[in-house]
Structure formats: structure tokens, C-alpha cells
Amino acid sequence: HFVLEQIAAVGIRDVGIIISPETGAAVRAAIGGGERWGIQTTYIPQESPGGLAHAVRTAQAFLQNSPFLMFLGDNLIQGGMQHLRDRFTTGAAEALILLKEVADPRQFGVAVLNGDGSVQTLVEKPRIPPSNLALVGVYLFRPAIHAAIGRIRPSARGELEITDAIQELLRDGGRVDAVRLEGWWLDAGKKDDLLGTVDDPEAVTGRVEIGAMTTVERSVIRGPVVIGERCRVQGAFIGPYTAIGDDTTIAQTSIQHSVVLDHCRLDGVDRVEDSVLGRGVTITRATDGPKALRVFVSDDSQISL
Numbered sequence: 009h010f011v012l013e014q015i016a017a018v019g020i021r022d023v024g025i026i027i028s029p030e031t032g033a034a035v036r037a038a039i040g041g042g043e044r045w046g047i048q049t050t051y052i053p054q055e056s057p058g059g060l061a062h063a064v065r066t067a068q069a070f071l072q073n074s075p076f077l078m079f080l081g082d083n084l085i086q087g088g089m090q091h092l093r094d095r096f097t098t099g100a101a102e103a104l105i106l107l108k109e110v111a112d113p114r115q116f117g118v119a120v121l122n123g124d125g126s127v128q129t130l131v132e133k134p135r136i137p138p139s140n141l142a143l144v145g146v147y148l149f150r151p152a153i154h155a156a157i158g159r160i161r162p163s164a165r166g167e168l169e170i171t172d173a174i175q176e177l178l179r180d181g182g183r184v185d186a187v188r189l190e191g192w193w194l195d196a197g198k199k200d201d202l203l204g205t206v207d208d209p210e211a212v213t214g215r216v217e218i219g220a221m222t223t224v225e226r227s228v229i230r231g232p233v234v235i236g237e238r239c240r241v242q243g244a245f246i247g248p249y250t251a252i253g254d255d256t257t258i259a260q261t262s263i264q265h266s267v268v269l270d271h272c273r274l275d276g277v278d279r280v281e282d283s284v285l286g287r288g289v290t291i292t293r294a295t296d297g298p299k300a301l302r303v304f305v306s307d308d309s310q311i312s313l
Contacts, residue, residue: 059167080145086191116142117171
């Protein structure tokens with residue numbers, strides 16, 4: 009939803025959403041026709057996870073011969089995209105990419121820039137990174153990208169990489185420009201990014217938000233904490249940097265620095281920390297188990313300890 013808000017804010021109205029057979033129905037239910045954002049959604053099934061360039065190829069009938077924005081749905085950026093669209097539409101580059109300095113570039117596609125800020129080369133997840141500039145999941149393309157995708161081959165992991173397609177544009181003499189992201193970038197596909205950090209914890213100590221119809225009994229909560237609506241917190245300790253979704257029960261449990269999505273139940277768990285729990289997750293204590301958990305759990309999981 010955050011991504012769609014940013015897309016709509018720059019005046020884009022036709023939005024194609026790549027969906028998989030496994031999660032497509034849930035995505036459709038969460039977004040619908042796009043009326044909430046003033047956009048028109050078209051759902052484009054991708055039968056197998058063939059890579060980002062494969063996703064563009066899958067969407068080619070929707071995209072036709074139009075320039076387009078490609079925005080990975082699990083990437084959140086600060087500041088919006090108006091400056092990116094303005095730069096792209098007034099320039100002549102075949103592609104515009106967004107870059108961010110990162111501590112460990114080995115996890116990302118990495119860019120090397122020329123002196124004028126244009127891109128010299130791109131490398132996907134290099135063992136020895138040539139720079140610390142990682143590709144953020146936001147790209148603007150002209151139709152030349154389709155021919156470039158048609159010329160690349162699957163990578164070692166069997167996917168058509170968008171970095172390879174952009175590199176093919178460069179190899180063919182095309183221009184690729186880059187903009188450095190000055191604000192924050194959160195990749196929700198990575199646990200540590202989703203949990204987030206605070207540079208001055210004392211400044212936010214005690215900030216607690218509790219949603220409507222949520223009950224808190226015999227519990228201790230130390231902010232920053234956000235608890236959704238219709239939750240039950242009983243005999244629990246909820247520590248800093250924790251977000252709890254709607255319709256969730258936290259009973260006889262200690263939890264901190266974690267994200268818990270909607271419709272979850274944690275009962276009798278001594279200690280949960282540095283964790284992300286998807287929707288509908290149940291964690292209960294059946295026998296004596298470990299004193300601390302560090303988990304990244306998908307939707308509708310059940311765990312008994």
C-alpha cells in the first residue's frame with residue numbers, strides 16, 4: 009500500500025501488478041481495483057519466479073511501447089519519486105536507477121559510476137564488490153529494455169536478472185543514469201530492515217500507541233511500541249521497537265524488537281526478540297524449550313515449543 013501511494017503521488021494511473029499462483033489471490037484481495045489510490049490495476053500472473061527481468065517480459069503486453077516505472081513491492085523509500093520521474097522524463101537515458109550506499113554490497117546488485125554520474129557497469133551480488141552503491145528496487149525504463157531482456161540468458165541461479173538487462177543496455181551503447189537516495193531505504197524482504205533501528209532511543213522512550221478495543225492486563229510495555237486494534241495483551245512484557253498487528257493475542261510472553269502481523273497468538277513464550285511473524289502465526293509452549301527465539305516466520309505458520 010505504501011508503494012502504491014508513492015506511485016499514485018507522481019501521477020501514474022495504470023499499474024500492472026505481477027502476482028504468483030500461490031499469493032495472487034491475497035494480493036488481489038488486499039489491493040482490489042486500485043480505487044483507493046485513484047489508479048487502475050491490472051493483475052499479471054507470473055507462473056514461476058524467473059527473476060525481475062522475466063517479470064518485465066511477462067508484463068510486456070501490458071507495458072506495450074510505453075516508458076514505465078518498475079517498483080519492487082517490498083521496497084520502501086523515503087521522499088517519494090517525483091524528482092526521479094522529472095529527471096527521467098526530461099532526460100534521454102534508456103534507464104534511470106536508484107542507488108544507496110550500504111555496509112555490505114554483496115547482498116545486492118552493485119553499480120560503478122562514471123564521473124558524470126552515469127552508470128559504467130553493474131554487477132549482481134558480487135563476492136568482491138567494486139563499490140558500495142547498491143541498486144534500490146526502483147527503476148525507470150524506456151522500451152529499449154525489452155530488446156535488452158531478449159538478449160540476456162539466465163544467471164547461475166536460473167533467473168533473468170534485471171541487472172544483466174541494464175548491463176546489456178550499456179553494452180549496446182545506451183545511457184543509464186543513476187540517482188543516489190539520500191533518505192532511508194527499507195527492504196521488507198530482509199528481516200533486519202523490516203525491524204528497523206532508532207538512532208536516539210532515549211528520544212522515543214515511552215512512546216506507546218494502542219488501538220481501539222485492545223485490552224492490556226497485568227502487563228508491562230516499554231516503548232516505542234505500536235499495538236493494533238482488537239488485541240489482547242495479558243501477563244506479558246512488550247519491550248522497545250515492537251509492532252503488533254490487529255486481532256493478536258500476546259499472553260504470558262516476553263517480546264521485544266519484533267514485528268508481529270495480524271491474527272497471531274503468542275502464549276507462554278518466555279522470550280521472543282529480533283523476530284518477524286507473518287499473519288496468522290501461532291506460537292505456544294508445549295514443553296520446556298529454548299529461552300530465546302530468533303525467527304522469520306511466514307504467514308499461517310504454527311509453532312509449538
